[in-house]
Amino acid sequence: MSVLKLCLVVLAALVLGGTLAACSPVTALNALAPSDTYTRTSVAYGSGxxxxxxxxxxxxxAPAGGWPVVVFFYGGSWNQGERGDYTFVGEALAAHGILTLVADYRLYPEVRYPEFLRDSAAALAWGLSHTQNLGGNPKRVHVMGHSAGGYNAAMLALDPRWLAETGHKPAELAGFIGLAGPYDFLPIENPDAKPVFFHPNYPPGTQPIAYAGPNAPPTFLGAAKEDRLVNPQRNTVGLATRLQAAGRPVTVKMYDRVSHVTLIGAFGRPLRWLAPVLEDVSDFVNQPPP
Structure with missing residues (x-):
């Protein structure tokens, strides 16, 4: 079987099954991503x-002032994930003129809450400090995440504790982008996530929705209408409602034809017909700063 045919078979499995299987569909998405739209370098933001x-x-x-910037955190129930699996996301955003940083962070069982937030904050702080040297616009830095990564991004954007440890603050962000993130999820039902948050003895202050206030950055929230892993009404709509009540600008998009997983898969070129999530995120990031 040719590489292209194999990729299409795996992509079909992704669309029909809605899961990241062992014969990883992201391998196919990455294999079909062009390589001439970006240059990639790997850097350390910490010692681990x-x-x-x-x-x-x-x-x-680059436009005048530099490219807009996205620092992206992937999902995986804080148990799994590798930045190399998300080349298709980095390529997609770079092709739309967005300087993109895709960060790893420590996972369970090596760490539990809140250590992965400290890693995420350090990665975002690295981006805030080095954006200009990379050709980005330091006034147009956005934090973005999918699923568990959406939680990480939300906590950095809404709860000032984490960036404060790095000498930065959420006010430096031009925006927050959450895709199918869990923002209000206690008590935890996902067995993979339970030990991450010490179920049932949850530490205080773990829920992003509690920090949705008047200092939140402009926000884009997207989710699959039929997400079976993270309830979109409780989490996406709930956070949007709380932010809007605080007077903050929020864009909400609920997508048909995608699942929890294919929502991020739709960044890959073969799956963009599923939902215009890439275009919507790109429009949000590329809008002129206020």
Missing amino acids: SRQMLDVYRPTRT
Whole structure:
């Protein structure tokens, strides 16, 4: 079977099954992503083996002031994930003129809450400090995440404790993008996530929705209408409602034809017909700063 046919078979399995299987569909998405839209470098933001990030620098000419920036955190129930699995996300955003950083962070069982938030904050702080040297615009840095990564991104954007430890603050962010993130999820039902948050003895202050206030950055929230893993009404709509009540600008998109997993898979070129999530995120990031 040719590589292309194999990729299409795996992609079909992703669309029909809605899961990241052992014969990883992300391998197919990455294999079909062009390589001429970006240059990629890997850098350390800390001393640990998982404290690394990949920088996707667009090959197109930067606009005046530099490219807008996205620092992206992937999902995996805080149990799994590798930044190399998300080349298709870095490429997609870079092709739309967005300087993109895809970061690893430590996972369970090596760490539990809140250590992966400290890693995420250190990665975002690295981006805030180095954006200008990379050709990005330091006034247009966005934090973005999918699923568990959406939780990480939300906590960095809404709860000032984590960036404060790095000498930064959420006010430096131009925006927050959450895709199918869990923002209000106690008590935990996902067995993979239970030990991460010490179920049933949850530490106080773990829920992003509790920090949705008047200082939140402009926000984009997207989810699958039929998400069976993270309830979109309780989490996405609930957080949006809380932010809107605090007077903050929020864009909410609920998508048909995608699942919890294919929502991020739709960033890959073969799956973009499923939902316009890439275009919506790109429009949000590329809008002129206020």
